[in-house]
Amino acid sequence: GESVGLHLPTLSVQEGDNSIINCAYSNSASDYFIWYKQESGKGPQFIIDIRSNMDKRQGQRVTVLLNKTVKHLSLQIAATQPGDSAVYFCAENIGGGSYKLIFGSGTRLLVRP
């Protein structure tokens, strides 16, 4: 089912440190996962994606890890910057030709200068 959080958990990190944001997804049949960044009052912005046949994917300063055994996804941000402050959501797609996404509950990242 869909996961909705009433209160967003917050991760506070020092500028320059690495950040790790976690997400538990709900459907074992999901085969495509995306991390989004959402700034206040704006739509979600794509960060990085990963398919179920992979367990790790790297981008610029970001890495996504997928553990299908425990249905867990993580986003690692290296050398976190003030501009990284936002809410981060994972989203899952159950495939089958549909691009429908189900979003996780989200985590607010605060970067201390």
Add this chain to the structure above:
Amino acid sequence: GAVVSQHPSWVICKSGTSVKIECRSLDFQATTMFWYRQFPKQSLMLMATSNEGSKATYEQGVEKDKFLINHASLTLSTLTVTSAHPEDSSFYICSASVDETNQFGPGTRLLVL
């Protein structure tokens, strides 16, 4: 790159009136668009899948007679909130499928007085 726009960006209306929100794909055609609703400090919740030339598919618990969706062209989907009430106040976000990804619009803030 693929851009999705929404209009209006924000709207205030009186209780009982209807409000139409537009979602446009600016430089690509989208046979499928999605509508999400997001309450403060919560995640995005999928409301419905908008299919060009056919009826929308609504998620469980979403009233199709209250949230009318029309996808009359390959670049435009509209969401009409009929007889809006204060509890319908929310952030409405659309996305469009392109090249196996989802492009999100900037969102529309609805406030019902």
